Amino acid sequence: MKALITGASSGLGREMARLLAARGYELILCARREERLRELAAELPVPCRIIAADVSDEQECRLLYEAVQSEDLEVVINNAGFGLFGEFVTADLDEELRMIDTNVRAVHILTKLAVRDFVQRGRGYILNVSSSAGFLPGPLMATYYATKNYVLRLTEALREELRRAGSPVRVCALCPGPVDTEFNKVAGVRFSLSGLSAERVAREAVDGLFAGKAVVVPGAAMKAMTLARHFAPDSILARITYHFQHKKGAK
Template sequence: MKALITGASSGLGREMAFALAERGCELVLCARREERLRELAAELPTVCHVIAADVSDEEECRLLYSAVRGDDLEIVINNAGFGLFGEFLDTDLDEELRMIDTNIRAVHILTKLAVQDFAKRGHGYILNVASSAGFLPGPLMATYYATKNYVLRLTQALREELRHRNSAVKVCALCPGPVDTEFNKVAGVRFALNGLDAKRVAREAVDGMFAGKTVIVPGLAMKAMTVARHFAPDSLLARITYHFQHKKGVK
């Protein structure tokens, strides 16, 4: 069984590589930082292939899938993504567009291409890394929250379409809260809440994917939040989110 992981050079992508390697999966590790990918490949107890690519570029994204597609590819994990903190009036437009290309367009392209192949074969797994942010409006990280909402809703809709086809292909979304990774450094924030251990989240994600879950929410606090949000209007959720976002200090 071969798995493609984007954003594999650090954080959740790296930890999911270890989780899949323990299950005997052959891995295709993709990220922009080739040196870090090769260092990771040397640590993993399985066959690894390294592809340095920037999935925010549509052509590179399509070339990546062309390079890995085949009957032995059974898992695609869309993990590459990043955030940006600040008021929408002030944040950099070009950086936001790169975020949209990474968090949305790349996920859309790889999900579309993979699910078309998987559906023809009648099996396969796609894990899209969304976020608990996908359940909420996100003042002070408006674009990031919106991208994760897209990933979550796309995944849920596709899952229902596959159900109506009686397809065995499994598509799921991982929706963690804060995780101890490089995310906060890239986004320019420090979390107001303690982050979950990346290894724990990765293992829960992989287990959930193979178990056929639609949405995976690690941690009791985030599970409680997803339930509680149903009892509050979006206007109140936006105010609450702003309050917690405001506690994040720009580094």
């Protein structure tokens, strides 16, 4: 049994690697920071292959999958991603495009290539890391929220296609709220709500994936939010989100 994890050098990716290793999976760990990957591999009780790659680059994405295609993968976890805080008008365009390449294009490419192989083999699991942001409009983090909506809706649509085809391949979207990782440092924010531990979120994600869930939303507060959003129009949700986003940026 083998699994590929992108963004494996820290946070959720690192914790999911530990959980899959505990289940006996050999791992292919991918991230930009090779030294971090080697440190993780050294602590895990299973064989690990290290691939240093920047999945924001389309060619590197394709080369990554070509490098692992013969490994008879059973699990692919698209975890690499980052956020960016600021008004859309003033946010750095190049950084936003890099975010779209990482959060959307890389997920799209690796999901497409993996699911084709998995369908042909008649087995496999894909976990795409979205966010609770994927359910909402996101003023002050507009591009990030939009990328996570793409990941969520792509995963849900693909799942329905697989279901109708009678395929045993399973796809799942992870949609956490705040998590105690390096995300807020990279995005330039501080959370206004307490974050869940990366270990807890990773455990719920891995358990949900193998249980065949479509969407995993860790934590009671985020579950309540996803239900409550049905009772308010998007215009009101955008105002509420702005309020919480503005508090995030008040450092």
